[in-house]
Amino acid sequence: MTETEAGKLVAVEGLDGSGKSTQVYLLKRWLELDGYKVFFTEWNSSAIVRKATRKGKKRQLLTSTTFSLIHSTDFADRYERQILPLLNAGYIVLADRYVFTAFARDAVRGCDRDWIRKLYSFAIKPDVTFYFDVPLKTALSRILDGRTRVKYHEAGMDMGYSKDPYESFRIFQGKIYNEYRRMVREYDFIRIDAEEPPDVQQAKVREILEMKIDLPRYRWHGSIYPQHTP
Amino acid sequence: MLRPKRFYGKGLPGVALDQLRGQLIVVEGADGSGRSTQIDMLRNWLERRGSPTVNVGLKRSMLVSRELEQAMQGNILGTRTLSLFYATDFADQLENRIIPALRSGFIVLADRYIYTLMSRAIVRGVERAWIRDVYSIALVPDAVFYLAVSPKILVERNLRKHAVLDYWESGMDMHRSSSMYSSFIEYQRLIQKEFRAMQEHYGFETINGNRSPRAIQNELRAKIEVILNGKSGLVEEESDDSNREERIARAITTFADGSEGDQPPLRR
Numbered sequence: 347m348t349e350t351e352a353g354k355l356v357a358v359e360g361l362d363g364s365g366k367s368t369q370v371y372l373l374k375r376w377l378e379l380d381g382y383k384v385f386f387t388e389w390n391s392s393a394i395v396r397k398a399t400r401k402g403k404k405r406q407l408l409t410s411t412t413f414s415l416i417h418s419t420d421f422a423d424r425y426e427r428q429i430l431p432l433l434n435a436g437y438i439v440l441a442d443r444y445v446f447t448a449f450a451r452d453a454v455r456g457c458d459r460d461w462i463r464k465l466y467s468f469a470i471k472p473d474v475t476f477y478f479d480v481p482l483k484t485a486l487s488r489i490l491d492g493r494t495r496v497k498y499h500e501a502g503m504d505m506g507y508s509k510d511p512y513e514s515f516r517i518f519q520g521k522i523y524n525e526y527r528r529m530v531r532e533y534d535f536i537r538i539d540a541e542e543p544p545d546v547q548q549a550k551v552r553e554i555l556e557m558k559i560d561l562p563r564y565r566w567h568g569s570i571y572p573q574h575t576p
Numbered sequence: 577m578l579r580p581k582r583f584y585g586k587g588l589p590g591v592a593l594d595q596l597r598g599q600l601i602v603v604e605g606a607d608g609s610g611r612s613t614q615i616d617m618l619r620n621w622l623e624r625r626g627s628p629t630v631n632v633g634l635k636r637s638m639l640v641s642r643e644l645e646q647a648m649q650g651n652i653l654g655t656r657t658l659s660l661f662y663a664t665d666f667a668d669q670l671e672n673r674i675i676p677a678l679r680s681g682f683i684v685l686a687d688r689y690i691y692t693l694m695s696r697a698i699v700r701g702v703e704r705a706w707i708r709d710v711y712s713i714a715l716v717p718d719a720v721f722y723l724a725v726s727p728k729i730l731v732e733r734n735l736r737k738h739a740v741l742d743y744w745e746s747g748m749d750m751h752r753s754s755s756m757y758s759s760f761i762e763y764q765r766l767i768q769k770e771f772r773a774m775q776e777h778y779g780f781e782t783i784n785g786n787r788s789p790r791a792i793q794n795e796l797r798a799k800i801e802v803i804l805n806g807k808s809g810l811v812e813e814e815s816d817d818s819n820r821e822e823r824i825a826r827a828i829t830t831f832a833d834g835s836e837g838d839q840p841p842l843r844r
Contacts, residue, residue: 394653395661398643407639411588411667411713416640419660426654456589464709468656 353383353433354559355470357444359526360478361519362500363485364540365547369478370442372548373555377438382564385432389443392423403499410455413499417448418465425469433470438564445469446533450525454518455505474558476551477535482523484541486516581678585712588667591675598678600715601800602689602780604771605723606764607745608733609785610792614723615685617793618800622683627804630677633687637668651749659697663710666690670715678715683804690714691722691778695770699763700750719803720780721796722771727764729786731757 356373360366370386377384390399399416402408408416432439445466452462480488489496490512498504501511502518530537536554538547555561581593601618605611615631622629635641644661647653653661677684690711697707725733734741741756743749747763748756775782781799783792 394643394647395657398640398664401643402639407668407672409588409667409671411671412639412664415660415664415667419657419664422657422660423653426657458586458589461586461709461712464706465660467706467709 352436354438354474354564355429355433355441355472356438356555356559357441357446357472357475358478359443359446359475359535360540361480361482361485361523361526363488364478364480365488365544366476366478366540367442368544369476369538369547369551370440372544373551374440376548376552377440381566382561383435383437383566384440384564385428385437386440386442387424387429388441389447390417390420392420395420395423406498406504408499408504410452410457413455413504414448414452414457414462414465417452421445421448421466421469430470436564438559441472444472444475446475446526446529446535449529450522453525454502454521471533474555475533475535476554477526477530477537478540478547479537480540482516482520485523486519490515579718582716583712584714584716585709587715588671588675588713596675596678596715597681598683599719599803600674600678600684600686600717601803602686602691602717602720603723603796604688604691604720604780605785606725606730606767607742608730608737609723609725610789611687611723613789614792614796615687617789618685618796621797622685627683628681629683629685630673631685631687632669632673634662634692635665637665638672639668640665648744655697655700655702659693659702659707659710662693666693666711667713670713674715686717689717689720691720691771691774691780695767695774698770699747699766719800720778721799722775722780722782723785723792724768724771724782725785727761727768730764731760734760 358366358370374384374386390396395416399420402412402416429439429441448466449459449462453459496511496515498511501515502521503511503514505514505518507517508514529535538550540547581596583593587593603611603615603618619629619631635644640661644665647658647661674684674686694704694707694711698704731741734745741760745763746756746760747766748759750759750763752762753759771782774780783795785792
């Protein structure tokens, strides 16, 4: 992975149910309300590619390899058309899940770890990666409590661990958890204890970000029409 | 003995290579190189011999072909995204068509393979090493024939057939020239240069595609015959298999007679 451009890239990673989406949402609100140039991007959200992904999942056409490739296509689309240009333009880009999600999930699905890393080798390394660390049990109960069913791929049903979706989900998430743990040191994740109250976590996240990034540089300033005279 | 199958890299998870009994034969070349015509003729020849065949090509996967086509119409995807989209299409066909067919002992005729996809990406600025890694999942074909046709002849054939040059085959997205004619010639030269560079790495056979369809077909049949008879390597060996010579002769005559009554309509 290469180094970043003018902007700053902040990624959040963690298990489903780790609370990372809530935390990155609060981070985004803080930055935009305080007048920073900020952009938020989410895993698996490119409009063009998503249609194909949805079809593949619905009809269960995907194998571990095509699952991996279609997600990398989605990522590349967001990367080429948004993440990179916005970084070039000096934005703080917040990514809810980044390449590490693919590294974890695709490895569990049986793809070669080295191949997956090469597939995503064009992606720059985030300036900060927050890893929301939560015991597997807590993550599972947050997801499963109050939910009537888990989705097929979310539960890793395609892996054939178990016919019971909940049991399958448990096994699958456990394996992803192990993959994340392997990556913490390899990719300098900043560990956030995701069992703490949300506001305590958010205060920590903001404090770390202020330490890692010279925030005032990313404020909106001036006009977008600098030559304009009234 | 037929050569054992292998992947270019680590390959696909969960595929037992020793169970792949069929043969994978790839025909590469630009639009207008005669690829589809040659494949149709090969198919007739093979099926007449009693060998079942399966045709595969680019942008034909159940998974993403339609979405890929739509995205290309709008020309809105970046080069890397498009490369990965194509790789998804390829992988889907590899896993769901090519490998199952080979397992059943079919001859798979591939109308283009990873080499076209790689050369298109490389001339548009994608790193060679990266695209090679992406396609390290691919199965090494039993034979790859590259129909090399001079760009000028390609232009003529395309115009005669469609009266228009294809936007992508002319590399118009690269904005190298506002003239479609010049752009086509220049783009095809770049692609051919890339194919020549790849030839060393991937060791495929270049066929002079400037000749008549019949001459090309005869050469292809003779070469495929050797492979199907279980002799690896594409050089004609001295052989005491008179049957084989006879079969080749018969195949050639059959074609020369033009007795290809059951030939399916040519694909675009």
